[in-house]
Amino acid sequence: MRMIFGLVLILGVGLAGFAVYMAQDYITQAQAERDYLLATQAEAPQLIDVVVTKKPLKYGERFSKMDLEVIKVQAGKAPDTAFQAITGPQGVENAPRAVFFEGETRARAALRSYEPFEPLLASKVTAPGLDAGIMANLAPNMRAFTINVDVASGVSGFLRPGDRVDVYWSGASGNTQVTKLIDTNLKLIAIDQSADADRSEETMIARTVTAEVTPKQVAALTLAQSTGRLTLSLVGTSDTMAVGAIEIDRDHLLGIKAPEVIEVEAGKVCTIRTRKAGELIETEIPCTN
Structure with missing residues (x-):
């Protein structure tokens, strides 16, 4: 009986030791997994x-x-x-x-x-x-201004809402024909009556474009459009160059130089007066001084 009790006691102690070993192994594994998850979470990008x-x-x-x-x-x-x-x-x-x-x-x-x-x-x-529509595309305190264009002045129909353009004015300045850059980097908000930047129909030649401008630009563009011809130049999306003043006239374009006017001082004339038969006669002579 004592032998059986001893065997049972030894078996119980062995099982208890094995259980403790298994528990320690499980705890160690769980801690390693926890540490791995925490490290992975720390390295994961924020959402x-x-x-x-x-x-x-x-x-x-x-x-x-x-x-x-x-x-x-x-x-x-x-x-x-x-x-x-x-x-x-x-x-x-x-x-x-x-x-x-x-x-x-x-x-x-x-x-x-x-x-x-x-x-x-x-x-x-x-x-x-x-x-x-146009109202939804206008920034605060800005105005919509419409410019008449054709195939030449409107960049052959390649303009879309959201594009940016430079505006050139061509007209007479005195007796000379002049082309001048009058505004730069204007944002277009509509082409003809469409403000859809994703329109997919085939390219069509626009008759008007509408730009987002300030009230002062409205006055300047109105005067320019009534006194000459406006031409648009499309600005590239990656263009960062600052454009300065640009103006060219016909003579500069063709390389014609204006004739020089040389003023020649009128020669000094010396005379001598004599009387002959009661008549006063004036005769030119070389000037001595």
């Missing part, structure tokens, strides 16, 4: 919320809160003007940029086409309740 569309949107199409959802993207990989929340409070400092303020029921409209799950951009949608 932020971005609002995307759940369906395709065309230019001018209205959308509401039901057409949007929030996804996670890597911080620093989203556009600066992307929305971070579908709804949010108004007037709260450091609040996430929201598509709609709380309580807003008016829809917004897309200013360009969107594909499903594409980030929604604040600069590419209208304000709530506003349709797409």
